[in-house]
Amino acid sequence: xxxxxxxxxxxxxxxxxxxxxxxxxxxxxxxxxxxxxxxxxxxxxxxxxxxxxxxxxxxxxxxxxxxxxxxxxxxxxxxxxxxxxxxxxxxxxxxxxxxxxxxxxxxxxxxxxxxxxxxxxxxxxxxxxxxxxxxxxxxxxxxxxxxxxxxxxxxxxxxxxxxxxxxxxxxxxxxxxxxxxxxxxxxxxxxxxxxxxxxxxxxxxxxxxxxxxxxxxxxxxx
DNA sequence: TGCCAGGCCGGGT
DNA sequence: ACCCGGCATGGC
Numbered sequence: 001x002x003x004x005x006x007x008x009x010x011x012x013x014x015x016x017x018x019x020x021x022x023x024x025x026x027x028x029x030x031x032x033x034x035x036x037x038x039x040x041x042x043x044x045x046x047x048x049x050x051x052x053x054x055x056x057x058x059x060x061x062x063x064x065x066x067x068x069x070x071x072x073x074x075x076x077x078x079x080x081x082x083x084x085x086x087x088x089x090x091x092x093x094x095x096x097x098x099x100x101x102x103x104x105x106x107x108x109x110x111x112x113x114x115x116x117x118x119x120x121x122x123x124x125x126x127x128x129x130x131x132x133x134x135x136x137x138x139x140x141x142x143x144x145x146x147x148x149x150x151x152x153x154x155x156x157x158x159x160x161x162x163x164x165x166x167x168x169x170x171x172x173x174x175x176x177x178x179x180x181x182x183x184x185x186x187x188x189x190x191x192x193x194x195x196x197x198x199x200x201x202x203x204x205x206x207x208x209x210x211x212x213x214x215x216x217x218x219x220x221x222x
Numbered sequence: 223t224g225c226c227a228g229g230c231c232g233g234g235t
Numbered sequence: 236a237c238c239c240g241g242c243a244t245g246g247c
Contacts (some may be wrong), residue, residue, distance in 0.1 A: 037228050040227060041228085080230095122231085146229085
């Protein structure tokens with residue numbers, strides 16, 4: 001059975017309502033958050049972002065001027081703080097040198113071109129790039145994450161071995177190319193994932209998607 | 223207490 | 236082309 005993506009979206013939206021994503025006061029803060037949240041609980045990212053705000057460096061030039069060791073210390077609560085400090089600086093270097101720190105200028109680049117440029121930055125993979133493009137830039141690219149993968153795979157709509165682009169293309173080929181829709185859909189998938197489809201064992205009883213489950217299914221610890 | 227969180231990279235086979 | 240370990244803090 002092909003994934004009923006429209007149906008899934010409607011159910012999730014009815015069950016959870018608008019998720020108001022991405023949490024963040026500015027496109028720049030959203031972009032920073034996209035790096036900091038890599039494989040990390042959002043709560044930890046909030047504390048790192050607070051540190052940057054308190055230090056008054058939540059803008060491209062100021063943040064890029066912060067020495068690496070200090071930056072690492074500020075973002076420490078987000079975990080992986082040494083690698084994330086490097087990744088953030090790689091991204092900042094790109095924004096500062098190519099666009100003089102103007103995200104507006106950066107997002108004026110065509111979506112496919114900018115996506116390739118972001119992916120070429122060391123430490124920016126497909127999900128981080130798409131999150132930046134969609135949530136900071138408002139550009140219509142679907143963000144795939146571990147929850148999208150898990151929810152779809154556990155329902156048998158994709159294989160457990162489906163890769164990022166396979167899933168992204170599935171959503172984008174069926175849904176209209178609409179940034180607002182992609183925004184809400186991704187946020188809803190994270191929500192249903194957190195509430196009902198965590199890694200260890202799904203709690204399907206009260207899940208809004210429960211009756212879409214196949215009779216017998218194999219749940220793998222994705 | 224161990225497991226997990228809104229990834230990504232590098233090295234070994 | 237896989238597969239796997241490293242990176243790290245904080246919440247339950």
